[in-house]
Amino acid sequence: MTEKMTDWKRKDLLGIEELSAEEIELILQTADSFKEISSRPVKKVPTLRGKTIVLFFFEPSTRTRSSFELAAKRLSADTLSITKSSSSIQKGETLKDTIKNIEAMQVDVIILRHSSSGAHHILAPQVTPSIINAGDGCHEHPTQALLDMFTIKEKKGKIKGLKVTILGDIAHSRVARSNIWGLKKMGAEVTICGPKTLLPRDIDKMGVKVTTCLAEALKGADVVNILRIQKERQQVGLFPSLREYASEFGVSREKLDKYAKKDILIMHPGPINRGIEITPDVADGKYSVILDQVTNGIAIRMAVLYLVSQAGISEQQE
Numbered sequence: 001m002t003e004k005m006t007d008w009k010r011k012d013l014l015g016i017e018e019l020s021a022e023e024i025e026l027i028l029q030t031a032d033s034f035k036e037i038s039s040r041p042v043k044k045v046p047t048l049r050g051k052t053i054v055l056f057f058f059e060p061s062t063r064t065r066s067s068f069e070l071a072a073k074r075l076s077a078d079t080l081s082i083t084k085s086s087s088s089i090q091k092g093e094t095l096k097d098t099i100k101n102i103e104a105m106q107v108d109v110i111i112l113r114h115s116s117s118g119a120h121h122i123l124a125p126q127v128t129p130s131i132i133n134a135g136d137g138c139h140e141h142p143t144q145a146l147l148d149m150f151t152i153k154e155k156k157g158k159i160k161g162l163k164v165t166i167l168g169d170i171a172h173s174r175v176a177r178s179n180i181w182g183l184k185k186m187g188a189e190v191t192i193c194g195p196k197t198l199l200p201r202d203i204d205k206m207g208v209k210v211t212t213c214l215a216e217a218l219k220g221a222d223v224v225n226i227l228r229i230q231k232e233r234q235q236v237g238l239f240p241s242l243r244e245y246a247s248e249f250g251v252s253r254e255k256l257d258k259y260a261k262k263d264i265l266i267m268h269p270g271p272i273n274r275g276i277e278i279t280p281d282v283a284d285g286k287y288s289v290i291l292d293q294v295t296n297g298i299a300i301r302m303a304v305l306y307l308v309s310q311a312g313i314s315e316q317q318e
């Protein structure tokens with residue numbers, strides 16, 4: 001007999017930090033049951049028929065926005081997409097007023113990406129619709145970490161006990177933070193690696209191993225999650241040049257052959273800077289699961305939309 005799963009009780013998904021391992025497991029298992037829908041000839045189920053989901057993106061996005069929209073549509077929800085440039089934020093309206101106005105249109109879920117860390121945590125208790133964090137500043141990107149964990153579990157059969165290296169610009173990465181919280185809760189050993197200037201001070205307090213040596217970070221790792229070098233930050237001199245970064249920290253076939261296990265899983269949340277943090281032959285190589293991550297993103301977002309919507313229904317029934 002299967003063990004009874006934890007019930008999902010949260011109206012919102014704001015971050016991984018506040019989730020328990022059981023809640024993460026519930027999302028991963030729910031995503032597993034939704035994944036098959038996307039391979040059907042008719043990719044649609046009526047689960048969220050009648051629900052209205054708003055996608056509000058204040059920062060650019062390819063993967064997260066389109067994958068949330070496809071997830072909502074595959075569950076038969078109605079969707080509405082708003083961007084910063086097309087909203088009255090441009091005329092000086094505050095984020096809170098904008099969200100309150102969207103709430104007044106009786107929507108059920110608001111998926112929000114915003115450059116301010118913590119914006120979602122302030123807004124969520126003040127509104128009735130579920131708020132889903134699609135990335136807040138340098139703080140959290142919970143659905144990215146969930147799809148990363150789903151992909152690791154799918155490819156390696158487990159998360160517990162695996163050695164996972166997160167490589168690159170850790171200091172500015174919401175993906176790194178959400179992954180560290182999630183992977184630690186799920187029992188992985190996490191190593192972070194990058195130039196000293198891109199590693200947050202006191203990061204070791206999150207229970208991770210820290211190194212500035214790529215060879216050491218690759219040795220024995222089951223998974224390496226390679227983060228984007230944010231070229232825009234190059235101007236502030238956090239490392240000497242992109243060429244130097246690529247030479248010291250870029251992941252190439254040669255370095256993998258020299259230092260890594262033969263079956264190391266190569267991950268990247270995207271967008272990729274080919275030839276900087278990862279060479280094209282590694283990005284497109286046998287052990288790369290970068291596009292599997294994108295595919296799995298839809299199943300994870302279907303699961304999250306479903307679970308927060310169910311929590312809303314049980315609250316109304318109580």
Ligand code: CP
Nearest residue numbers: 061062063064269270
């Ligand atoms: N991984 C990720 O968040 O990609 P986008 O910025 O394209 O959504």
